[in-house]
Amino acid sequence: MRQSRYWRVGVTVFLTAAAILLFYDVLFGQRAAVVLLLRLFTALEPILYGALMAYLLAPVVDFFDRRIARGQRPILKGDGTLRATGVRAVSLLLTWIVITVFSYLLLSILLPQVYKSVLRLIANMENYYNTINVWIAGLLEQNPSLESWVTAQLNAYYMDLSTLITDQVLPQARNLMSALGGGVISALNFLKNLLVGAIVSVYLLATKERCGAYVRKLVCGFFRPSQSVWIFRAVGKADSIFSGFVRGKLLDSLIIGILCFICSSFFQFPYAPLVSVIVGVTNVIPFFGPFLGAIPSTFLILLDSPIKALYFVFFVLALQQLDGNVIGPKILGDRTGLSSLWVIIAILVGGSFFGVPGMFFGVPVFACFNTFVEFLVNSRLKKRGMPTSPSSYLHETPEATAVSPARKQSGPAEARSAETSPEEEDKP
DSSP, rough: OOHHHHHHHHHHHHHHHHHHHHHHHTTTTHHHHHHHHHHHOOOOOOOHHHHHHHHHHHHHHHHHHHHHHTOOSHHHHHHBOOOOSHHHHHHHHHHHHHHHHHHHHHHHHHHHHHHHHHHHHTHHHHHHHHHHHHHHHHHHHHHHHHHHHHHHHHHHHHHHHHHHHHIIHHHHHHHHHHHHHHHHHHHHHHHHHHHHHHHOOOOOOHHHHHHHHHHHHHHHHOOOOOHHHHHHHHHHHHHHHHHHHHHHHHHHHHHHHHHHHHHHHHHOOHHHHHHHHHHHHHSSTTTTTTHEEEEEEEHHHHHHHHHHHHHHHHHHHHHHIIIIIIIIHHOOOSSSOOOOOHHHHHHHHHHHHHHHHHHHHHHHHHHHHHHHHHHHHHHHHHHTTTOOOGGGSSOOTTTTTTOOHHHHHOHHHHHHHHHHHHHHHOOO
16 A cells, blocks of 8 residues: 555656656747657557548448448447458448549549639739729829829839849749749659558557547546546547538538539629639638638639629628528537637637637637636536536525525524515515
8 A cells, every 4th residue: 555655646746747748848948849749740640630531520430331231240249349340341441432433533623613713813813904904093192192102112122122133032032932842842752642541540440449449448447437438528529510510511511512612603604613622612711711712712703793793792792691500400410519709719719829720619619618617617626516507696695595505404493584685684
């Protein structure tokens, strides 16, 4: 018993010292831990890609498992291991066939159209420049004071612009050429990691029950049974939030992009494929995504036809209303449980720290944190015998009307005397 106590004290002291050294290194030292984590992330990047693919494709594999194994023995044995029936292999094959065919059809239809739109945009750049120049010239002619101010600003910044081009732009041209070569290498490295990740995802999907059982075994081995139960519940809740939001949001954005492409082609909006890609991709970002996609798309159409740009604005508003009131609730439901204010806060905080990925993953991460805090608060309120519903706290604090367990044991008379306010006691 004494050795066990010494062991716990030693581990606690070691972990405390390690945490202090790590905190000092991250803030004031050489940041060796950050460099090590970045190298580890680079080394495990294909594994992470494979885990993400397996996580997204797991519902599709389960769907084919249920359809293929219908009327047969269960795909899992009593001990949780996978039966050697070949059902999982067929499900994996069908899953990747569906993904490959869908990707090929989408890219074969979309990529040529986007390529043509980009070529058309480049070919019309001179006309668009002249159009914008005429707009600006007309605006300046109607406002002489604005014209004089613009002229003064241009003269003031002319020398700065010349210095910038001479001292910075030209020296950076050589670096830009080398960066282009590095960009090609980075693209090839990304494709290699993606291919390795696809292979890893196949292995993870083929043995996902066994991997889950091994993880549960580790948790039960390192924690007490009561702690393991809470860990499994927390992981299950986080998986429900993440899986519902990430998969649902990707599917919702794909549907919005396809609908935008069909309707834009029907209404003959210019650059319909390019605009549809912009709207579909930016729709992944909650709340702000529709506006981020509509602004550049409207500007592109405005350069070609102002009246069609106005029609496109009305179309995007109608499409977002359809997404927010029909498509989104059907696919996502109330996965996060966050109000609009907390969604905005999560997007802003996540975007400020991690950019666009932070804007996307900030909502489910904040939803998990909100669920954890709500669980802690509700647990403490239940221990105090107080209500957990927010509606109970609208008008007054229910502390005066809540009956604690001690009051329940003291009897009705003592509880009533304890609940009597001092003002009531002073009354005759």
